[in-house]
Amino acid sequence: MNARIMDGSALAREMRTEWRLRAERLSRIGMRPGLAVVIVGENPASAIYVRNKARACDEIGIHSEIHAFPERAGQDEVVRRIDELNRNPAIHGILVQLPLPRHYASDAILAAIAMEKDVDGFHPCNVGALVLGSAALWPCTPHGVMRMLEKYGIPIEGRHAVVVGRSNIVGKPVALMLLQRGATVTICTSKTPDLAGHAQRADILVVAAGRARLITADMVKAGATVVDVGINRLPDGRLVGDVDFEEVREKAGHITPVPGGVGPMTITMLLCNTIEAAERAHAARTASVQRSSC
Numbered sequence: 001m002n003a004r005i006m007d008g009s010a011l012a013r014e015m016r017t018e019w020r021l022r023a024e025r026l027s028r029i030g031m032r033p034g035l036a037v038v039i040v041g042e043n044p045a046s047a048i049y050v051r052n053k054a055r056a057c058d059e060i061g062i063h064s065e066i067h068a069f070p071e072r073a074g075q076d077e078v079v080r081r082i083d084e085l086n087r088n089p090a091i092h093g094i095l096v097q098l099p100l101p102r103h104y105a106s107d108a109i110l111a112a113i114a115m116e117k118d119v120d121g122f123h124p125c126n127v128g129a130l131v132l133g134s135a136a137l138w139p140c141t142p143h144g145v146m147r148m149l150e151k152y153g154i155p156i157e158g159r160h161a162v163v164v165g166r167s168n169i170v171g172k173p174v175a176l177m178l179l180q181r182g183a184t185v186t187i188c189t190s191k192t193p194d195l196a197g198h199a200q201r202a203d204i205l206v207v208a209a210g211r212a213r214l215i216t217a218d219m220v221k222a223g224a225t226v227v228d229v230g231i232n233r234l235p236d237g238r239l240v241g242d243v244d245f246e247e248v249r250e251k252a253g254h255i256t257p258v259p260g261g262v263g264p265m266t267i268t269m270l271l272c273n274t275i276e277a278a279e280r281a282h283a284a285r286t287a288s289v290q291r292s293s294c
């Protein structure tokens, strides 16, 4: 069998076309969606990610601004800026680029973002809403994974999903989303004694471990859906996922490539969350005007 490739680049393009129209609609009524990205320190990879996000915003019609702080800036200074952005009506989404320098309390910084502007979905209230299964801004990478499963018609309810990795940004939220959709979910970590045994029972295998080619064909059930979130750079400079793509594609039913799978969906979901946050702000403003005129 040769697996069907789940093409994240194509889906991201298709979604951006649709969401550009939503951004345009908001701009026409004077509510151009706005994203503020806060970056602290001089991490070169973070600087590239931030530039890519700003470019993607520009392409889809979102106003973006970058708020850069040197590493020596105090945490209070960053929180004060987040407070200002929380109150700025032209900004609908705020994102703090991670990782922050070690001496920063990331949790406190993320919690300073207004819940309704938390387009990364990392605020404790948005995390709580995800746990409870209520409406929230979902974290971008796991949300992108769910959109890909939806796009390719992968049944989730009643299926066994195995998630490899338990990080707050990928593993845990994607496990909760799958659980919410009715899957039976197993989460594996670096301490799991028999990773292969668990992986072999997966109808849907989501891998977010950050270990090049951790998953080989013998660990995959024939016909399974394999979603590779991992991004690893090999010594020769090539980018590979956590799944041995060439081997596993012979056995899986569906598989995401790296690059071109989950990666392009992550920024796309950030754009969607920002536009959605602006739509909600517009709806709230309209409702408040209507109430005050009654």
Ligand code: NAP
Pocket (backbone or CB within 6 Å): 141, 164, 165, 166, 167, 168, 169, 170, 171, 188, 189, 190, 191, 192, 195, 208, 209, 210, 211, 214, 229, 230, 231, 232, 262, 263, 264, 266
């Ligand atoms: P992370 O915070 O380092 O978490 C990795 C998780 O994998 C941990 O829970 C760890 O277990 C588990 N793990 C590591 N080795 C394992 C093994 N041999 N067997 C089973 N579990 C193992 O990483 P992350 O932020 O979630 O990111 C994971 C990967 O996804 C990275 O390659 C990252 O670059 C990539 N990523 C991609 C995107 C995208 O847009 N495509 C977005 C975010 C992340 P313990 O908890 O026990 O240590």
